[in-house]
């Protein structure tokens with residue numbers, strides 16, 4: 001009987017093909033059992049089988065289908081297992097290998113000092129102004145100089161060599177313009193103005209160990225009734241104590257700024273000062289300028305100097321950081337050498 005032989009031959013050939021290691025099982029399934037597959041093709045011959053034999057041929061056909069289906073299933077499972085084992089083998093983890101180190105970043109040392117300064121002043125009830133609208137780095141000549149009592153040809157402009165963008169627009173040389181910007185917005189019915197403004201400033205200074213053409217300042221200002229030089233001195237001493245403790249000596253000396261009268265500068269000793277030291281051997285570094293705000297400045301900001309008085313200061317956090325950490329060259333802060341910067345990890349890890 002031709003059809004039974006054909007079916008048996010198909011079964012044998014199917015077994016062989018399925019057992020082939022490179023067999024593509026899904027392709028084979030379609031080829032063997034699909035609607036247009038080999039088995040369906042053969043079973044089309046059923047119509048020519050004599051009626052009394054159909055049952056038997058049908059059973060052989062079913063057996064062939066079941067055998068092929070079962071074999072395909074087994075082979076598919078075997079192939080999947082093989083792939084899985086291969087993958088597991090390839091991805092085997094050696095738990096004895098040393099782990100890879102992930103370096104955790106940290107704020108730049110200058111940002112850390114600025115954060116410390118901010119925390120101190122927040123504790124004294126100051127507000128911190130550091131957004132780009134109220135404390136812009138690209139400033140007008142008017143706010144950077146004129147409103148600070150430095151009209152166009154004032155000789156004291158030479159104290160701050162300036163990067164001009166246009167004759168009226170410049171990179172701010174100091175954070176002092178934030179004084180006027182804050183005063184304009186302040187509502188005195190809510191109490192005195194007490195603000196600090198940390199930020200970047202720019203000067204055409206020649207870079208050396210203590211000067212950078214771009215550095216930081218923290219401006220501070222208090223405006224209210226009966227603000228005195230004693231308030232200024234107390235405020236400055238409190239921040240210096242906070243940052244330097246008893247280790248460094250601090251001295252205040254008279255100075256000159258067009259926007260303050262009287263004006264002072266504060267120096268800090270580079271090293272610890274011991275009682276047996278000759279005062280001439282102490283080395284000082286200037287860290288801030290300050291003073292009682294000039295009445296002209298208050299007047300230009302619409303404040304009546306007969307009613308209100310004010311003090312202001314401008315600290316140099318770069319130099320604070322130099323002193324605090326014994327860094328003898330300010331340029332180190334700007335070289336972005338991770339070996340240098342990673343030493344200042346405030347979490348201590």
Ligand code: FA5
Pocket residue numbers: 160173174175176203205210211212213214215216217257259260286287288289290291312313314315316317318319330
């Ligand atoms: C001023 O800029 C004044 N605006 C400060 C001030 C504000 C006085 C309010 C009175 C009232 P001065 O140019 O001295 O002042 O700079 C202040 C501080 O900035 C200095 O004490 C120093 O710590 C720092 N500084 C100045 N120039 C540089 C520089 N090139 N590199 C690094 N730090 C600098």
